[in-house]
Structures are given as C-alpha cells and as structure tokens.
Amino acid sequence: MVTPTRVTLHGPEMEPLNRILRKHRNHSDYFMRVQFCDEDGTDLWFNPRVNYEDVFERYKNVLNKGIQVAGRIYQFLGFSHSSLRSHAAWFMAPFVDDSGEMQLYRHIIKSLGDFEHIQIPAKCAARIGQTFSETPAFISLTDSDISAWNIPDIKSSIGGDDRVFSDGVGTISREALELIWPRLPRGSLIPTCLQIRWGGVKGMLSLDARLPGRVMCIRRESMEKFPSQDTKNLEICGGASKPLKLVLNRQMIKILEDLGVRNDFFLRLQKTELDRLRAVTADAYNTGTFLHMQGIGLNCFLPSFIKSLDKYGIDYRRDDFLRTVVQNVVLQELRLLKHKARIPVPKGVTVFGGMDETGFLREGEVYIAYDTYRRPGRTSIDGSLRDGPVLVTRSPALHPGDIQLVKMRTPPAGHPLRNLRNCIAFSQFGRRDLPSQLSGGDLDGDLYNIIWDRDAMPKVTYKAADYPRVTPAALGKTVERKDMANCFVDFMQSDCLGLIATRHLVVSDQDPNGTLGNDCLTLAGLHSTAVDFSKTGIPVDTKEIPKAPRFRPDFLAPAPPAHIFDRNEIEFIGKNETLEEDDEDMLPPHQYYKSEKILGILYRNVDEKHIWTEDIQRVVTRAGPSVWDQFVGLIERKIYDYTGGRVTWRIRQAEAKRLRDVYEDTVIQAMSTYSDNHVKRMTEIEVFCGSIFNKAGAQTRRQKDNSKKLKAEFDRLSEWLVGQMRRKLRTVDQEASSIYNSSSSNQYSFLSDDPVTRMLAPNREALEMSYSCLMVGLMPNEGFELEDGKQLQSFKVIAASVLLKELTELVNRIRGGRMVVPGNGYEGVGGGFVGVSSGPAMSYAYNGFDVDVGQYPNYGYSEYL
Numbered sequence: 069m070v071t072p073t074r075v076t077l078h079g080p081e082m083e084p085l086n087r088i089l090r091k092h093r094n095h096s097d098y099f100m101r102v103q104f105c106d107e108d109g110t111d112l113w114f115n116p117r118v119n120y121e122d123v124f125e126r127y128k129n130v131l132n133k134g135i136q137v138a139g140r141i142y143q144f145l146g147f148s149h150s151s152l153r154s155h156a157a158w159f160m161a162p163f164v165d166d167s168g169e170m171q172l173y174r175h176i177i178k179s180l181g182d183f184e185h186i187q188i189p190a191k192c193a194a195r196i197g198q199t200f201s202e203t204p205a206f207i208s209l210t211d212s213d214i215s216a217w218n219i220p221d222i223k224s225s226i227g228g229d230d231r232v233f234s235d236g237v238g239t240i241s242r243e244a245l246e247l248i249w250p251r252l253p254r255g256s257l258i259p260t261c262l263q264i265r266w267g268g269v270k271g272m273l274s275l276d277a278r279l280p281g282r283v284m285c286i287r288r289e290s291m292e293k294f295p296s297q298d299t300k301n302l303e304i305c306g307g308a309s310k311p312l313k314l315v316l317n318r319q320m321i322k323i324l325e326d327l328g329v330r331n332d333f334f335l336r337l338q339k340t341e342l343d344r345l346r347a348v349t350a351d352a353y354n355t356g357t358f359l360h361m362q363g364i365g366l367n368c369f370l371p372s373f374i375k376s377l378d379k380y381g382i383d384y385r386r387d388d389f390l391r392t393v394v395q396n397v398v399l400q401e402l403r404l405l406k407h408k409a410r411i412p413v414p415k416g417v418t419v420f421g422g423m424d425e426t427g428f429l430r431e432g433e434v435y436i437a438y439d440t441y442r443r444p445g446r447t448s449i450d451g452s453l454r455d456g457p458v459l460v461t462r463s464p465a466l467h468p469g470d471i472q473l474v475k476m477r478t479p480p481a482g483h484p485l486r487n488l489r490n491c492i493a494f495s496q497f498g499r500r501d502l503p504s505q506l507s508g509g510d511l512d513g514d515l516y517n518i519i520w521d522r523d524a525m526p527k528v529t530y531k532a533a534d535y536p537r538v539t540p541a542a543l544g545k546t547v548e549r550k551d552m553a554n555c556f557v558d559f560m561q562s563d564c565l566g567l568i569a570t571r572h573l574v575v576s577d578q579d580p581n582g583t584l585g586n587d588c589l590t591l592a593g594l595h596s597t598a599v600d601f602s603k604t605g606i607p608v609d610t611k612e613i614p615k616a617p618r619f620r621p622d623f624l625a626p627a628p629p630a631h632i633f634d635r636n637e638i639e640f641i642g643k644n645e646t647l648e649e650d651d652e653d654m655l656p657p658h659q660y661y662k663s664e665k666i667l668g669i670l671y672r673n674v675d676e677k678h679i680w681t682e683d684i685q686r687v688v689t690r691a692g693p694s695v696w697d698q699f700v701g702l703i704e705r706k707i708y709d710y711t712g713g714r715v716t717w718r719i720r721q722a723e724a725k726r727l728r729d730v731y732e733d734t735v736i737q738a739m740s741t742y743s744d745n746h747v748k749r750m751t752e753i754e755v756f757c758g759s760i761f762n763k764a765g766a767q768t769r770r771q772k773d774n775s776k777k778l779k780a781e782f783d784r785l786s787e788w789l790v791g792q793m794r795r796k797l798r799t800v801d802q803e804a805s806s807i808y809n810s811s812s813s814n815q816y817s818f819l820s821d822d823p824v825t826r827m828l829a830p831n832r833e834a835l836e837m838s839y840s841c842l843m844v845g846l847m848p849n850e851g852f853e854l855e856d857g858k859q860l861q862s863f864k865v866i867a868a869s870v871l872l873k874e875l876t877e878l879v880n881r882i883r884g885g886r887m888v889v890p891g892n893g894y895e896g897v898g899g900g901f902v903g904v905s906s907g908p909a910m911s912y913a914y915n916g917f918d919v920d921v922g923q924y925p926n927y928g929y930s931e932y933l
Contacts, residue, residue: 069103070130072123077137078741082781084202086148087265087303088158088176095171098163100142102135104155104560109744111155111770112560113567116610124557131553135159143173144553146193148200152602154773155560158200173549181268181296187542189551190605195294196552198270203303205251210300212282214244216266219285222423226499233494233501234423236271236512238286241279242487252307257439259307261420261491263513266303267296271512274422277487291512305513308490311438311449314416314517318409318573318623318667319465325666326468326582328527334666336523337411338673345405346683348398349385352378355394362397363779364757365869367786373869377695380702385688387695389753389861396753396761398684406674407766409623409667414450415521421503421511424493426484431498433477434460436518437488452520459519459526460492462506464599466572466592468583469532470507473525492516505532508596530584535596540604555605562607565598566769570624575614577621577663587614621663623671696846699868703875707839710879715832717839724840724867731789732852732860735782742778744771749855756862758782786866793841793870794834831878838874841867 069076080097083089089096104127106112112120134143140161147157162172169175177183180199186192209216222234240262249258260275271291273284284302286292321334348358356371365371374384384390404410417438429435436458440451455478461471479485485493494502494511503509506516543551572583572591579585583592591614598608662668693701707715717724739749742760754761758779760771767775845864853859 069105069109070127070135071105071107072126073107075130075135081741081777082784084204084780086201086203087180087199087298088145090203090206091179092163092165092171094166095163098140098142098161098171099145100135100137100159100161101151102130102142102157102159104130104157105770109746109770110768111563113563120561124561127560128554128557131157131556132550137161144549144556145173145176146196146200146552147556148197149194149602151200152193152197152556152559154770155563157556180298181294183294184546186294186547187544188540188605189543189547189555190540190601191603192547193552193555194603195268198265198268198293201265201270201303201305203265203305204253205248205304206301207248207251207304208300209302212244212247214247214282214284214302216299217283217285218288221287221289222496224498224501231500231504232290233496233498234287235290235501235503235510237421237423238271238273238284238291239276239279239425240273240284241281242275242277244282244284245275247282248302248304252304252309256307257309258489259309260487260489261308261422263305263307263420264302265305266301267299268292268294272420272422274425274491274493275487276425277484308420311490312418312515313449314413314418314519316409316411316413317463319569320461320463320471320517321409321411321667321670322573322576322665323465323468323471323583324524324526326576326584327471327529329524331666331669333521333523334411334670335673337413338405338670340414341405341412342674342679345398345402346679349394349684349686352384355384359394359397362401364393364397365786367783368790368866369869369873370865373865373872376872377699380698382695382698382702383688384695385686386690389865390695391688392753393756395684396757397759399680400757400759400761402674402676402679402684403762403766406671406676407623409670411670413519413521413524415452415524416517416519417449417453418515418517420491421509421514421516422488422491422493423496423511424485425496426479427496428479428483428485429477429493429495429497431495432502433475433495434458434502435479435485435488435493436476436491437486437493438490453518454520456520457525459517459524460502460506461517462503462509462514463517464569464595465507466569466583466595467507467533467589468530469505470592471526471529472502472505472532473529474502476520492518500532500534508533508535508599533592533596535593538597538600538604538606540606558605558607559601562601562610563598564608564610564613565595568595568598568608568613571613571616573624573667574617574620577665577667578617582665590614618659619661620658621665621668622660623663623667624658625660696864700842700846703839703842703868703871706875707835710875710882711835715835715839717836717843720836720840721844724837724844727789727792727841728844728849728863729852731785731863732849734785735860735862736852736854738778738781738785742774752854752860752862754778755782789863789866790870793838793867794874795837831874831881834874835871835878838867838871842871 069078081101083096083101085093089099092098104112112123131144134141136142142159142161145158145160151157160173160176162170165171177196180196183192183195186195207214219238221232224231224233245258245260245262248262249256252259262273264271264273266286269286269288269291270293271287276285279285316334316337324334325331344358347354349355352375356375359365359374360371365373374390377384384394401410417436419436419438424435436453438449438453440449453476455476457473458476459471460474465471503511503514503516509516568591572588572595575585575587575591576583579588582588590612594608594612597606601607663671707713735752735755736749738755739752742755743750744760750760755778759775760767760778762768762771842864845867849859
C-alpha cells in the first residue's frame with residue numbers, strides 16, 4: 069500500500085487467477101498488487117480545494133522507479149479496468165522461469181501479444197489490462213479439439229453512420245459448450261453465454277445450436293483488441309448460469325419518475341421489501357431463507373443449520389454470535405434500502421446481453437430468457453414475463469434516454485433462440501443498435517436490466533444520448549511503461565465519477581425539469597466522458613461541472629450513526645454526530661432539506677431506529693441452558709442412537725485443534741487486513757458475513773470493493789475448512805472393501821457382521837472430525853484471544869453445521885435402506901427409522917438440456933433428523 073508518506077506491506081493474500089498469474093503460477097510471489105491511497109487507506113478523491121500535486125508526483129515516482137521488498141525491486145506492470153477504478157496496479161520483479169529463461173517486463177508483455185501499433189497510452193494500458201481480468205476457469209482448445217472460426221460483424225448504415233450490432237459477441241456450438249461446463253467453478257449451472265478472453269480477444273460467446281461439432285465463432289473486428297499468439301487456452305471470466313434479481317437504484321428511480329411512472333409503483337415495492345426485512349427475525353425459517361438469499365454461510369450450511377435448531381426447539385437468537393450475524397445482515401440491507409433506494413423488483417431481472425444471430429427479431433424487439441426454477445430458500449425470479457412491452461436499461465443510467473421501452477417477442481418452439489438462457493437477445497436490425505442507446509452499452513459482457521411490471525411502464529420516453537466519438541491524440545511512437553504509469557496517475561487526479569453522479573442527484577431533485585434539465589444533461593455527458601477515460605485518456609473538464617447547490621436533499625444525508633461496540637451487539641447511538649462529508653464529494657458538511665420528490669418520500673418511509681427496535685431486535689428469553697449446551701446434548705444422543713456409540717470425538721482432538729488454530733489465525737489476519745482503521749481490527753461478524761460495516765450509512769466504494777475481496781477470501785477459507793472436516797479419503801466401495809478384507813484386528817473388524825457400522829463407513833471420518841471440531845471449538849483457545857480477552861466464535865458454528873449435515877446424510881442413508889456391501893454396491897437394511905427419509909434428487913430440463921442439479925453442491929440438509 070503506497071500512501072503520501074510511506075509504503076506499508078500487507079498479506080500475502082489470495083488473488084483470483086488471471087492469465088499472467090496462471091502462466092507463472094510457480095512464481096506468483098514475484099507479482100504484487102499495489103494500492104495507492106491516502107494515509108487512512110481511503111482513496112484520494114478529486115477535490116478542487118486541495119492541491120495534491122506533490123502527492124501525485126510521489127505516486128509517479130513509485131510507479132516509475134518501483135518498490136524494494138526483501139531484496140527485490142518490484143516495478144509497474146499494468147492494471148485492469150476494475151483495478152484502475154480502485155486505484156490499484158500490478159507490479160512485478162524479474163525472475164527466472166521454469167525453463168530457465170529470465171522474465172523481465174518486456175518479456176511478460178511480449179508474451180501476451182503485440183501492442184506496438186497502439187500509440188495511445190490509455191488504450192494500450194486497457195488492452196494489456198485485459199490479461200489481468202479474473203479468469204477462474206479455462207480450457208485448452210488443442211486438447212478439447214475446439215476450432216475457432218472467423219465471422220464478420222453485423223452492421224447497419226441506415227442512419228448514415230456505421231452501427232455495429234454485434235459489438236463484442238461471437239457464438240459457440242453446443243458440443244463445445246458441453247466440454248466447458250464441467251470446468252466452470254463449483255456451483256455453476258450450465259450457462260449458454262460465456263464471457264471470455266482468448267489471446268487478444270475479449271467479449272461474449274453465446275450458444276448457436278445450428279453450429280456443427282466443436283466450434284466457436286469470433287468477430288475479430290469488434291472482439292480482437294490486439295494480435296496475439298497466446299491462443300492455446302480459452303479463458304472464462306464468467307457465464308450466464310443464473311438470472312440476477314433486479315434492484316432499483318436512485319438514478320434509475322429518478323429517471324422513471326421523470327418518465328411519468330407513478331409514485332405508487334415505488335412505494336408498493338418498498339413496502340414489500342420492508343415487510344420482508346421486518347419478518348426475517350420472526351422465525352427460524354424466515355431467517356434461514358434470508359441468509360440463503362444473501363449468500364451468507366452457504367459453504368458451511370448455516371441457513372439450514374439455523375432451521376434445524378428450530379426443529380429441535382433451540383432458538384438461535386439466544387446465541388450472541390448467531391443473533392448478531394443475522395442482525396448485521398438485516399441492518400446492511402435496511403441501510404441500502406433507505407440510503408441507496410436499493411428496492412428489488414419482483415417483475416424484473418438482470419441478465420447478460422447478446423444478439424439474435426438468426427434475424428428473427430425486428431427493430432425494437434428483444435427476446436429475454438431466464439431460469440425460474442425453485443428450490444427451498446433459493447431466490448427465484450417471477451415467471452410472469454410474456455410478450456409485450458418491457459423496459460430495458462443499464463447501469464449507470466443518468467440520461468433520460470438511458471431507459472427505453474421495447475417489445476418482448478418469443479420465437480416459436482424449436483427456434484434456435486429458444487436454446488438461450490439467462491440473457492437478453494437484441495435485434496440486429498434498425499438505425500441504431502439498442503445496447504449503445506443504454507448508457508453506451510455493448511455486448512462484450514454488459515448486464516442489462518429488464519422490467520415488465522405494468523405499473524412501471526412510462527407515459528413517455530426520450531431519445532437516447534448519442535455522444536460524439538472522441539479520438540485522443542496519439543503519441544506518434546510506441547507506448548512505454550512510463551506513459552501508462554502517467555496515465556494511471558492522471559486517472560487518480562481526475563477521478564470525479566462519484567462527484568458527477570452525486571451532483572446529478574442533487575441538481576435533478578431541485579430542477580423543475582428533473583433529469584431533463586440542461587445541467588443534468590450536461591452532467592450525463594460528463595459522466596460518459598469520465599467512464600471512457602480508461603480507454604481514451606481524456607479527462608473531464610471540471611470547469612464544465614455545474615456548481616454544487618448550497619442545500620442537499622435529505623435522502624443524501626448520512627445515516628443515524630451506528631456502531632458495533634463489540635461483536636455481539638449493534639446499537640444506535642442517540643442523536644446525530646457531526647460527520648465528515650461522504651467520500652463522493654470532499655467538501656464541508658452540507659445542510660439538508662426535505663425533498664418532496666419520490667426519492668425523498670422513499671427515504672423518509674424507512675424509519676431505521678423504529679424497525680430496528682421493534683422488528684429486528686426481538687426480545688429473547690435468556691433463561692435455561694445455552695444454545696450450545698442444548699445442541700451438544702442433542703448431538704450426543706443422536707450419535708449414540710444412530711451409531712451405537714461407535715463415533716467419538718476425542719480420537720481426532722489434536723487434529724481438530726490444529727484446524728482451529730489455522731482457521732482462527734486466518735480470521736484474525738483478515739480482521740486486520742480489511743479494517744478501515746489501521747489501529748483497530750474489524751469484528752469477526754464482518755469477516756464471517758464478508759461485509760464491512762459503515763457506521764455512517766451505506767458502504768463507501770472502497771468498503772464495497774474490500775467487502776467483495778473479504779467475502780471471497782472467507783468463502784475460500786470456509787470452503788477449505790468444511791472440506792477438511794468432511795474429507796473422505798476413499799470412495800465408499802474402497803473403504804468398505806478394504807475394511808471387509810482386512811485380517812488385522814482393529815476397531816472396524818466387525819464391519820462385515822454389523823449393518824449399521826457398514827452404513828457408517830462413508831461418513832465415519834467426517835463425523836468424527838466435525839464432532840471433534842465442535843467440542844474443541846467450545847473450549848478456550850489460548851493465544852488466540854481478542855483484545856478484550858474474548859474468543860472467536862465462528863469455528864464452532866461451522867463445525868456444528870457440518871456435523872449436523874453429516875449426521876443427516878447418515879440417517880438418510882439408513883432410512884433409505886442403503887447399506888455398504890463390498891463389491892456389490894448397496895443392499896437393503898429393512899426397517900429403518902420412523903420419520904426420517906431422503907427426498908429425490910432435484911433436476912429439471914429445458915430446450916433439450918437435461919440438468920441434474922444433484923451433481924452440484926447441495927447447500928442444505930435434505931431432511932432433518
């Protein structure tokens with residue numbers, strides 16, 4: 069981390085793989101991610117009242133001369149679009165690779181492709197930055213025998229200018245897709261659209277079922293950004309494996325208001341969401357469902373664990389840690405609802421964009437396909453979409469023409485378009501492609517928002533913005549490393565996206581014409597320029613930004629200050645304190661007025677304190693045994709009943725202690741690494757939830773970025789821990805066969821005669837390990853106390869969830885009559901246990917694809933004991 073006065077070292081931290089790290093995975097320690105920030109770890113924001121010239125000169129010096137760490141000189145290598153936005157770049161130190169070749173900066177860059185023809189620093193940096201994109205999956209085209217074909221872009225010259233309707237999207241055959249699906253990250257379903265990187269190519273590949281064999285079709289004119297010979301692997305950034313719920317934001321709401329959408333629409337949706345949040349802590353089922361939808365504790369089966377506790381009469385709210393986890397997540401959502409107007413739209417969906425390759429859709433028509441499958445506790449999208457008018461937009465939307473009304477049209481059965489899932493197909497006909505009309509979108513991986521709620525249909529729509537294309541001046545020579553480093557600093561100096569967006573909200577609330585006012589239209593254009601800076605290098609002329617009004621609308625006021633006093637309770641502090649200005653506009657605190665527009669009405673509708681005290685902090689009796697005393701007693705009885713006392717926890721106590729030490733050491737490290745305060749750690753609750761708590765309201769941009777990293781790191785940690793607890797060294801048949809044929813006398817020697825023990829074999833190790841981890845987690849862990857002397861709590865929660873999961877699987881196997889018999893699979897056990905059964909594996913089919921969801925992780929208990 070580079071600040072104005074120092075360089076601080078952090079980590080090492082897990083980083084998602086990109087092309088460079090994958091090529092040199094045995095030398096990853098020669099690559100370093102460097103964050104440029106203020107002394108407190110926050111971004112340096114554009115501020116006309118502060119002269120940062122000396123600070124940025126220091127940053128340029130670091131970028132050009134490098135950083136010395138442990139005898140190595142790490143020098144600037146490059147940055148991706150997302151890392152540029154967060155003011156971070158990749159550095160590298162020279163090293164000798166596995167083949168004995170010295171790898172310097174020029175060697176790394178040359179191995180990626182040819183960039184010498186690009187003479188614009190920002191554009192060159194953006195092209196090199198493609199290779200820093202996160203690509204968690206890849207497939208070798210040679211080994212899989214996938215061919216690459218070149219196809220032309222689809223254009224139109226009706227309006228005089230050439231419009232590219234296929235900008236950034238190619239196609240792929242079904243047979244090729246089927247080879248890629250198994251290589252996608254665990255938990256992914258089967259996407260028909262993939263976001264890819266291949267050599268110098270970036271964009272999307274969408275399924276075209278008409279293509280024969282194993283083939284992908286690339287439109288080089290719009291998809292190839294630089295020539296490259298590094299084309300062995302097709303890298304996958306992500307895919308349209310599931311639909312995303314549509315959530316409104318303040319800019320979208322303001323434009324819809326100006327288009328004539330009635331207030332009743334927004335108020336109805338807000339009330340629905342408020343009712344949902346109020347009910348979260350009412351019962352365990354609501355709590356588990358809510359946690360599942362928020363993605364909290366899925367790796368360790370937390371949502372199902374909380375529901376299971378309730379089945380046995382154990383109230384999770386009596387445990388401080390579990391109760392505060394739930395309260396923390398609810399409060400985060402409540403804050404987003406109030407301060408960011410993040411309102412879910414049931415009759416809406418967010419999906420990737422693609423193009424109709426068949427020519428079925430006419431101008432102004434779209435086809436939207438998304439999965440509506442339902443599973444207990446899973447988010448499902450409303451399936452009521454039918455042919456007719458729909459709203460389409462894309463974030464960020466600031467211009468009134470960024471929301472367009474189009475017609476949904478479904479192809480007939482058997483049509484190739486019907487094979488697409490979780491995407492919107494745009495027409496290839498017309499004067500101008502629709503994606504470019506939606507905040508300047510394209511088809512190389514952009515997400516689009518669709519609404520079909522009749523109450524959201526506008527009374528009027530406006531022509532989309534059409535900003536002139538700006539070509540920056542070329543250097544007239546090959547771009548060098550220092551040119552891109554200077555471009556990086558120039559971006560930090562002129563980064564005013566947040567300021568423009570906030571100014572737009574203020575001005576649109578006060579202007580009688582709203583977003584149609586001249587100042588708002590100017591701000592929308594400046595915002596477009598600022599977004600394109602990473603590709604053009606052309607900064608916003610800050611003199612063109614309309615002056616800030618003296619007063620701000622109340623919906624931009626900071627939250628009632630809240631603070632996590634310790635990891636057990638979140639309490640509101642009585643009255644507002646004087647707060648520093650938010651991170652979007654570093655000016656002195658403002659005065660606020662009562663806005664009468666819809667954003668002000670929605671803001672005042674959410675009484676945080678009332679909802680917190682009346683609905684979220686429900687009174688819970690503390691009398692009687694603790695949650696953990698009750699749970700341990702329950703587990704001891706169940707294990708004895710179902711295993712006859714054959715499973716004990718002490719046999720693996722030492723191993724469980726080592727697991728706990730590794731886990732808690734990593735959690736404590738994360739509590740320091742991701743804390744906003746360099747002196748004080750964040751709480752274990754924040755690490756467990758993967759979300760940094762902001763006492764002043766909704767998260768800042770830096771907190772949101774760090775929360776994503778924190779969640780990814782904790783997900784990896786919890787997945788590893790669960791894997792250690794549940795590991796099965798051999799398959800069921802191998803385990804049973806080796807035990808059956810063993811002539812030595814040991815604890816398993818009676819397996820061949822005891823059906824329960826034979827049934828226990830596949831789960832025995834996992835039961836013992838998770839049982840031991842639970843009991844170890846209930847003991848004090850010396851050397852891992854927090855500053856207040858208290859112990860970490862999450863290890864025992866994960867252990868308990870895994871233990872109950874394993875015990876449930878054992879009981880379901882017994883009840884289902886599946887008993888291990890060496891060499892013969894399974895044989896019936898007769899009888900079983902009353903009240904315990906296993907449900908059928910879930911599967912569904914669409915358009916010729918048979919999907920067995922059972923092959924993917926089942927985050928929950930199929931049955932309760």
